[in-house]
Amino acid sequence: xxxxRPIPIVACLAGDGIGPEVMAEAGRVxxxxxxxxxxxxxxxxxxxxxxxxxxxxxxxxxxxxAAVKASDAVLLGAVGGPRWDSAPRRPESGLLELRKELDxxxxxxxxxxxxxxxxxxxxxxxxxxxxxxMLTDSSAFxxxxxSREQIERVAQWAFRLARRRSGRVVSVDKANVxxxxxxxxxxxxxxxxxxxxxxxxxxxxxxxxxxxxxxRPGAYDVILTENLFGDILSDLAAAxxxxxxxxxxxxxxxxxxxxxxxxxxxxxDIAGQGEANPVAMIRSVAMMFTYGLGRRDVGRAITxxxxxxxxEGLSTADQVHGGxxxxxxxxxxxxxxxxGHHATGxxxxxxxxxxxxxxxx
Ligand code: NAI
Ligand code: MG
Numbered sequence: 001x002x003x004x005r006p007i008p009i010v011a012c013l014a015g016d017g018i019g020p021e022v023m024a025e026a027g028r029v030x031x032x033x034x035x036x037x038x039x040x041x042x043x044x045x046x047x048x049x050x051x052x053x054x055x056x057x058x059x060x061x062x063x064x065x066a067a068v069k070a071s072d073a074v075l076l077g078a079v080g081g082p083r084w085d086s087a088p089r090r091p092e093s094g095l096l097e098l099r100k101e102l103d104x105x106x107x108x109x110x111x112x113x114x115x116x117x118x119x120x121x122x123x124x125x126x127x128x129x130x131x132x133x134m135l136t137d138s139s140a141f142x143x144x145x146x147s148r149e150q151i152e153r154v155a156q157w158a159f160r161l162a163r164r165r166s167g168r169v170v171s172v173d174k175a176n177v178x179x180x181x182x183x184x185x186x187x188x189x190x191x192x193x194x195x196x197x198x199x200x201x202x203x204x205x206x207x208x209x210x211x212x213x214x215x216r217p218g219a220y221d222v223i224l225t226e227n228l229f230g231d232i233l234s235d236l237a238a239a240x241x242x243x244x245x246x247x248x249x250x251x252x253x254x255x256x257x258x259x260x261x262x263x264x265x266x267x268x269d270i271a272g273q274g275e276a277n278p279v280a281m282i283r284s285v286a287m288m289f290t291y292g293l294g295r296r297d298v299g300r301a302i303t304x305x306x307x308x309x310x311x312e313g314l315s316t317a318d319q320v321h322g323g324x325x326x327x328x329x330x331x332x333x334x335x336x337x338x339x340g341h342h343a344t345g346x347x348x349x350x351x352x353x354x355x356x357x358x359x360x361x
Contacts, residue, residue, distance in 0.1 A: 007040045008072035008293050011257070013048035013064070013098075016084075016091060017266025019077025021274065022281035025332030026075060029282050029302060032336040036343040039289065039298045044071065048098075049079025049091035049266075059094025065101060068257065073292035074102070075284065076261035081268045099124065104251035104259055105150070106157040108291065109234045110283075111241035112307075116217045119165065120237050121158040122230025124251060126150045127180070129227055146180045146226065151187040157252065158224035159196040165221050168200045172209045172225040172233065184226060210236065238263055245277030245318040246310075248284035250291050260288040274327045277316040282306055282335055297344055305338035 010030070014023035027043055034040045046064045047055050055061075059079070068074055076098075079091040107122040123146075131143030155171075162169045171188045173181035185203055192201045204212070206229045213220065213233065217240055225233060238247040244264035252258040262280030270276055283306060290299030310319075314334050317325035326334075 005072065007042050009042045009044055009070065010288070011064075011068045011071035011074045012043050012045045013068075013074065013076045014045065014051070015049040015077040015079040015266065016051055016081050017078055017268050017271040018264075018276035019049070019079065019266055021271070021276045021328050022262065022278045023075070023077045025278035025328060025335075026281050026285045028332050028336055029285055029339070032339050033289070033298050033302065033343065036339055037295075037298050037301060039293075039295055041293075043075075048076070049094050050081055050084040050087075052094065053084055053087055053089065053091060059089060059091045060097045060101075065097075068098065068101065071257050073257050073288050074098070074259045075288060076259055077281065078262065078264060078266040080266050081271070098259065099251060102251075102256045102259060103253040104256075106154045106252045107230065107234070108157070108161070108250040108252065108287070109237065109247065109263065110287070111217075111237045111247070112303075113241040113246070116240060118217060118220055118223060118237055118241075119161055120223045120225070120230060120234040121154065121161065122234055123150065123154040123226045124230075125227075127227035144178070144180050144228075146183060148183070148187050151184055152191055153254070155188050155191050155224060156195070158222050159192070159199055162199050162222040163196070167198070168202075168220075169222045169224055170202050170204055170209070170220055172204050172206050172223060172229055174206050174229075175203070176205060180226070188224065206233070209233070213237065214240070234263075243318065244280065245316065246279050246283070248280050248287055250284070250287040252291060258288070258292040260284040260292060274329065275317050275325065276328050277318050278328050278332045278335075279306055279310070279315075282332070301339060301342040301344065302335070304342040305335050308338045308341065309334045 014020040030041050046067055049059050052059050052061055084091050105125040107124040109120040111118040126146050128142050128144040131145050133142050158169050173184045175181040175185040247263040249263050250258055250260050262284055264280055286299040286302035289295040314326055316331055
């Protein structure tokens, strides 16, 4: 997909549990920015996860795979639930196949909350989770490996983001012990000298970094790290950012469509009751416009509208302590209404490589 399309195609995979409930609000926000900001998007709804197992006996059926590959961005709700826990193929396996299909190696998780403004950039397709494994009754091992190229491509993402933010990057590793971390630190240092000397790069060891992040999160901006450390640190960061109902993510590769999804799962305990918080999903839509469709202006407007609604205390039950809890649709509607205050008239198109640029006019 090299030619920008007049109207980008977004593959909407609502999935299971609260997935369809929060995806419905995402759709309304997309409609609102389409008319307010001239950002039309074709939403193609496709079955995924448990829903696709029920309909097609596969969590990521061939026709969905084909549509995803032909799309400009993928919006994902959540998958899984007790209904499929004993299924021969679990809904979650569709997620791994989707990420593999699109080779999304950089996972971006912003955290904005109470004076905290962080962006965790986690390597997603290498390291311990993907290395050779062995397990017997008496012993086991997992292998962690990284190549220079794998480190460079994710570090490039962190540097790109830092240029648009405060210019500061902290790279987190365990270079006093691990060989992969020694390489990680060397490659990040080399790339910084070669491509981004204007940025302020520091290195920290993961254990003391976790303590520093928990005690003074305001000291950090872009956090670059490998797969395992990033898994743990991004959940820690999300917890400091107000919890699962608020946390979005983007997973991005070199040029194919990115995957934009809330950090939370399908929340079977509250599914179908209209009380799921749609903010994590709506913030994922903002990331889609910024990083997937090259419309930073739209991403910024959605982010500002969400911030306004949260500042008014208009929230679902998970965020409300004392006051009235609003329904999923009410929060979604409030964001659409607030967009009127933040939508700017003139479209601003991001430069490559922030996604493929939406066609002008
Ligand atoms: P979960 O994120 O679905 O729920 C954890 C807790 O947070 C629950 O109490 C839930 O009600 C609450 N919660 C989550 N999102 C919320 C929202 N938007 N608004 C209000 N409350 C919210 O994680 P859990 O319970 O461990 O997993 C449930 C299912 O989701 C499992 O089948 C799991 O495999 C799957 N899962 C899927 C993910 C994905 O699709 N990317 C990610 C994580 C879990
Ligand atoms: Mg995790």
